[in-house]
Amino acid sequence: MMKTALAPAITLREKFCYGLGDTSANIFMGMTMMFLSIYYTDVFRLSPVAMGSLFLLARFIDAIGDPLIGLLADRTRSPRGRYRPWLLWFALPYGLSCAAVFFSPELSATGRIVYAYVTYMALVLSFSLVVVPYVSLLGAMSVDSDERIQINAIRFPLAKLAYLLCSLFVPALIALFDNDILGYRAVMCGIGVLSTLLVLICYFNTQERVPPQSVPAIGVREQFRHLLQNDQALILFAAQAVVMVMNTLKFGAAAYFVKYVLQMPATFLSLMLTAASVAGIVAPLVTGYLLRRGRIKRIPLLVYSQLASAVITLAMGFTPASAVWPHLWLFVSATLMAELIAVILWASVADVADYGFYRFGVRINGMIGGGMLFSTKAGMAVGGALVGYILAWFGYQPDNATAALPEQLPAFRVLYIWLPACCLFLTAGILRFYRLDEQKTRDVMMRAQDETGRAEAKRHGL
Incomplete structure (x- = not known):
């Protein structure tokens, strides 16, 4: 599709630097999903119940704030834009809080719980203050849905690079130290510095093209009402x-x-997590190729990829524990199929914002970006809580972390195989109701471009 004067082509450099912002964000996501549970139970010595409650409470409290942060970002007026200034303001607190979570001071059992709650809440809050505006920034960079998907086709390999860095280097670097506590302290301080630098690179090398004047100021209640009326966003x-x-x-x-x-x-x-991280890097490239070449449409890809991943995940449940290499390849294959939808889902944040603008005549990109982060963190909260509660149900004790009793082994299969497979089938069922295919997003985009053009002309008094 041809670009208008209001939407000049975005350079590869800007797309790359935008993607580095997600590399920073996914360092947090990668560390949380790969290592935080076992760090809390086996290194910091939290009970599984305390850990599960922490994930559930902290994430839900934080998730509720994401739409509010999005609302504030929508209302921000700065020469730097609506969303970019937030990256500058909160890059440093984000990096510092990332390091603090893994500092692991010597405390009593109660002190460890308090420290975990305070530092983890600080991390998820600072994460929101950076990532909610970051997600919304995509819609302000371009009104072209196809271009946003191509931006994400670069962004998501860079995002998954964070998982690769975590899985490949973090265990090896921690192993260099005399004990895990010192290892986590040193490695996470380095990761905090890296996270801050990547956010700042994103800030200094991106720009907002959709003018703020195209976003009418409306009240909080009105924004929430329009959000809840946006069926495709839900x-x-x-x-x-x-x-x-x-x-x-x-x-x-x-x-x-x-x-x-x-x-x-x-x-x-x-090795297993590294291979899965490589699959996560490859998956967005595969998605971009399939969509560019017209091999498959967006919505069928959303549904069928999750069904395929679910079937592969179920296959792991019938693979003997002694077959470690088949387990590795099944894990990587399931990850590859599941990750094919990531590019489309996150590009669709801007699409559903345009869809809401198309239906209601108001633009709430920040609120919708916050809603997507709410869903992300709510899902992580439920998942993290289930890990803790199911381990506790089966009697897992972190003080006896060198071995597991035979009656505890089913807990690990439930968490690793059976529940993820159920989630994948459910995701496929939900996405069957998504309607913003290529033609619909093209119609919505044309309306958004027309409105943006009129706003820009009005701004210049034309």
Whole structure:
């Protein structure tokens, strides 16, 4: 589609630097899903129940704030834009809080719980203050749905690079230290610095093209009303929540499954997570290629990829524990299929915002971006809580973390295989009701471009 004067082509450099913002965000996501559960139970010595309650309470409290942060971002007026200034303001607190979570001071049992709650809440709050505006920024960079998908085709490999860095280097770097506590302290300080730098690179190398004047100021209640009336946004949020439950369960339980069921060392876990991270990098490229070449349409890809991943995940349940290499390949294959939808889901945040603008004549990109982050964190909260509660139900004790009793082994299969497979089937069912296919998004985009053009002309007095 031809670009108008109001929407010049976005350079590869800007797309790349925008993607680095998601690399930073996914360092938090990767550390949370891959290592935080086993860190809290086996290193920091929280009980599984305390850990599960922490994930559930902290994430839900934080998730409620995401739409409010989006509302504030929508109302921001700055020479730097609506959303970019937030990256500058909160990059440093985000990096510092990332390091603080893993500092692991010597405290009593009650002190450890308090410290975990305070630092984890600080992390998820600072994460929201960066990522909600970051997600909304995509809609302000371009009104072209196809271009947004191509931006995400670059962004998501860079986002998954964070998982690769976490899975490949974090266990090896921690192992260099005399004990895990010192290892986590040093490695996470470095990760905090890296996270801050990546956010700042994104800030300094992107720009907003959709003028703020095209976003009418409306009240909080009115914004929430329009959000709840946007049926396609609600479908998107529901699908994302279930996806994140699945990811948190699967990746959070992977360390336990490898350690106790497969009875393999941490090096095998690192290999498995690294291979899955590579699959996560490849998947967005595959999605971009399939869509550009017209091999498959958006909505069938959303549905069928999740069904395929569900079937592969179920196959792991019937694979003997002694077949460690088939387990690795099934895990990687299931991850690849599941990740094919990530590009479309996150590009659709801007699409459903345009759809709401098309229906109601108001633009609430920040509120919808906050809603997507709400769904992401709510899913992670439920998934993290399930990990803790199911481990506690089966009697798992972190003080006896060198071995698991035979009656505890089913817990790891439930968390790693059966519940993720159910989530994948549910995601496919939800996405069957999503209607913003190529033609519909093209119609919505044309309306958004027309409105943007009129707003820009009015701004210049034309």
